Amino acid sequence: MKRPDISCVQKPIKAILLDLDNTLYEYDPCHQHSLKKCHDFFNRYVRKMGFRKFETLYLKSRRAVKRHNHATVGSRSRHLYFQLMLENERGKTDIKNSLRLGDIYWKSFLGKMTLRPWVLQFLKDVRKHGIKIVVVTNLESSLQYKKLARLGITDLIDFVVTSEEAGIEKPDPKIYKIALDKIGLRPEDVVMLGDDQKSDGAGAKNAGIPFLLCG
Numbered sequence: 001m002k003r004p005d006i007s008c009v010q011k012p013i014k015a016i017l018l019d020l021d022n023t024l025y026e027y028d029p030c031h032q033h034s035l036k037k038c039h040d041f042f043n044r045y046v047r048k049m050g051f052r053k054f055e056t057l058y059l060k061s062r063r064a065v066k067r068h069n070h071a072t073v074g075s076r077s078r079h080l081y082f083q084l085m086l087e088n089e090r091g092k093t094d095i096k097n098s099l100r101l102g103d104i105y106w107k108s109f110l111g112k113m114t115l116r117p118w119v120l121q122f123l124k125d126v127r128k129h130g131i132k133i134v135v136v137t138n139l140e141s142s143l144q145y146k147k148l149a150r151l152g153i154t155d156l157i158d159f160v161v162t163s164e165e166a167g168i169e170k171p172d173p174k175i176y177k178i179a180l181d182k183i184g185l186r187p188e189d190v191v192m193l194g195d196d197q198k199s200d201g202a203g204a205k206n207a208g209i210p211f212l213l214c215g
Contacts, residue, residue, distance in 0.1 A: 201213065
């Protein structure tokens with residue numbers, strides 16, 4: 001992924017709305033690394049199975065949780081994914097192992113994250129021009145704070161808006177309105193940068209905000 005070119009935005013912008021996951025870092029290597037660590041724990045403390053079967057059961061639970069918690073922060077809870085996975089496995093809620101698996105997932109994930117090569121200098125250059133930076137992201141606030149801290153860019157961010165704060169996920173325009181309210185700007189004064197045409201692109205469009213694909 002090359003450095004985003006915001007010069008194509010016709011009107012000078014006053015702020016950038018910036019997605020986090022898979023935009024500022026590469027998501028899939030972190031996810032696969034974390035899932036393999038969880039598989040190791042599962043084999044040791046629950047029962048032995050191959051990674052592919054483990055991943056299949058995880059994805060099945062993930063789909064079920066997403067259906068039940070559509071467009072809310074709960075739809076992305078790894079602890080809920082593992083809770084349902086273990087309930088299907090054991091016929092009851094395994095509190096201890098649900099907690100442990102969710103914690104292992106995120107600890108491993110944070111440890112694997114690295115900033116995309118273009119991001120740091122891009123953010124510094126944006127700040128030099130007096131342009132505000134607002135991270136607009138799905139997932140719970142505390143977790144996204146940890147990711148930004150891990151990536152070492154908290155001092156370059158002016159505001160963060162999460163789906164937990166908004167009570168709804170992108171692409172709902174409400175999350176973008178909250179971001180605009182925080183910086184006191186209009187949709188035409190900002191641009192949204194993200195990796196997902198549906199979540200970031202359609203969401204920005206719903207809010208009347210120009211969008212650039214990156215990540």
